[in-house]
Amino acid sequence: MQLWLSISAVGVSGPAGYRGAILPRSSLSQRLALCLCAFLLLLAPSAAQAAAAISGIEIGASSVTLRFDQPVATASTFMLAAPQRIAVDLPGARMGRIAASGGLIAATRHGQYDPHTARVVFELNKPAVVSDASFSPDHLSLTLTLNPVSENLFTRAVRKGRRLFGLDDAKPVDARAPQRGGITVPLDPPKPLTVPPVTGARGTKRPLVVIDAGHGGHDPGSQSTDSSHKEKHVALAIAREIRDELVASGRVRVAMTRNDDRFLVLGERREIARRLKADLFISVHADSAVNTSARGASIYTLSEVASDRVAAQLAAKENRADILNGIDLGGENNEVSSILLDLAQRETMNISSQFATILQREMSPTIRFKDDAHRFAGLIVLKAPDVPSILLETGYISNNDDLALLLSKDYRRNIAVGVRKAVEIHFARRLAGE
Numbered sequence: 508m509q510l511w512l513s514i515s516a517v518g519v520s521g522p523a524g525y526r527g528a529i530l531p532r533s534s535l536s537q538r539l540a541l542c543l544c545a546f547l548l549l550l551a552p553s554a555a556q557a558a559a560a561i562s563g564i565e566i567g568a569s570s571v572t573l574r575f576d577q578p579v580a581t582a583s584t585f586m587l588a589a590p591q592r593i594a595v596d597l598p599g600a601r602m603g604r605i606a607a608s609g610g611l612i613a614a615t616r617h618g619q620y621d622p623h624t625a626r627v628v629f630e631l632n633k634p635a636v637v638s639d640a641s642f643s644p645d646h647l648s649l650t651l652t653l654n655p656v657s658e659n660l661f662t663r664a665v666r667k668g669r670r671l672f673g674l675d676d677a678k679p680v681d682a683r684a685p686q687r688g689g690i691t692v693p694l695d696p697p698k699p700l701t702v703p704p705v706t707g708a709r710g711t712k713r714p715l716v717v718i719d720a721g722h723g724g725h726d727p728g729s730q731s732t733d734s735s736h737k738e739k740h741v742a743l744a745i746a747r748e749i750r751d752e753l754v755a756s757g758r759v760r761v762a763m764t765r766n767d768d769r770f771l772v773l774g775e776r777r778e779i780a781r782r783l784k785a786d787l788f789i790s791v792h793a794d795s796a797v798n799t800s801a802r803g804a805s806i807y808t809l810s811e812v813a814s815d816r817v818a819a820q821l822a823a824k825e826n827r828a829d830i831l832n833g834i835d836l837g838g839e840n841n842e843v844s845s846i847l848l849d850l851a852q853r854e855t856m857n858i859s860s861q862f863a864t865i866l867q868r869e870m871s872p873t874i875r876f877k878d879d880a881h882r883f884a885g886l887i888v889l890k891a892p893d894v895p896s897i898l899l900e901t902g903y904i905s906n907n908d909d910l911a912l913l914l915s916k917d918y919r920r921n922i923a924v925g926v927r928k929a930v931e932i933h934f935a936r937r938l939a940g941e
């Protein structure tokens with residue numbers, strides 16, 4: 508299992524102590540976690556057994572009941588801030604689809620946190636915490652008791668971390684923080700980061716461009732209106748086209764954050780760029796909108812404040828990839844705010860912005876852009892403080908005309924050529940000290 512802690516563990520700098528405040532770091536608690544994990548493995552249904560499906564979600568005035576078609580042994584809950592959410596992990600269950608809202612719950616989202624664990628995320632209308640949770644005697648349902656609280660108490664609950672339910676339904680194991688009906692345990696250790704190979708021009712003095720194909724694995728990104736085309740595939744195909752064009756130019760070195768259908772959390776993507784000491788990071792995506800007539804490409808760079816409502820919505824959508832995987836967006840948002848005070852970050856943002864301008868200009872002869880095509884948003888994937896980064900939305904997968912373009916070899920090549928020209932101009936200017 509890999510959790511939101513992976514970001515701090517792969518070495519991204521951020522306000523020290525923020526995550527430390529959430530997690531007890533004593534070796535005692537780590538050993539306790541290991542014990543609990545081993546215990547859970549014994550309790551969890553074996554892999555050979557079919558996973559339980561979530562067969563119903565009932566939302567009451569101050570409760571949420573999850574129903575399963577097979578018994579689920581344990582569950583754990585934790586709170587996430589900005590936006591305020593309650594996450595429920597269900598070992599031995601598979602990802603559900605039921606959308607439910609009402610009362611304190613604004614929306615329900617589902618994800619497969621790992622191959623054996625389903626995650627349900629409830630977006631809240633106002634701050635509320637899980638004050639208790641109990642399984643029915645047959646373990647075919649789990650009822651969470653929700654308690655509306657102040658903003659302060661909600662923040663405190665976020666810091667407390669994960670609470671576990673179903674272990675004998677009683678005895679708190681963590682004696683330091685006994686809580687009725689549940690226990691607080693540390694989150695799991697992160698998995699190590701895999702740094703991808705570098706291709707292209709020889710010699711480490713050549714600038715290095717990292718191409719990031721958005722989404723991947725169990726995160727499909729946006730989809731075409733008939734669901735037959737997924738952003739993760741479109742983004743990877745275009746990212747490869749860009750890589751090939753850059754490699755052929757012989758002027759830069761190139762690496763890809765992913766070159767297959769794998770999932771990476773957003774922090775890992777930018778950390779790959781930092782580990783490789785990249786000079787430029789380009790994240791490739793395809794847009795979507797409820798309004799299926801929306802068309803055109805756009806370029807995003809990092810900003811504390813979104814340039815407009817559309818930019819804010821896009822940040823919420825693109826950042827959501829991590830919500831289902833347990834990344835604490837509340838912490839991320841705080842980091843985005845605090846690093847903006849950093850002068851190095853300001854310089855990086857200026858360079859990113861300049862590159863975005865060149866990129867739009869160089870792509871415009873062959874690629875149609877939206878009005879106000881260069882926008883600003885608090886995108887997590889762009890947050891490396893020392894690597895100029897942009898996010899390129901290559902067109903709308905939700906618009907049939909744009910989709911046909913996104914799937915065509917010519918359009919993909921035109922994008923790649925535009926990026927290559929912009930990259931060449933960008934580095935020539937920087938070498939000249941402009």
Ligand code: ZN
Nearest residue numbers: 721728792793
């Ligand atoms: Zn995307």
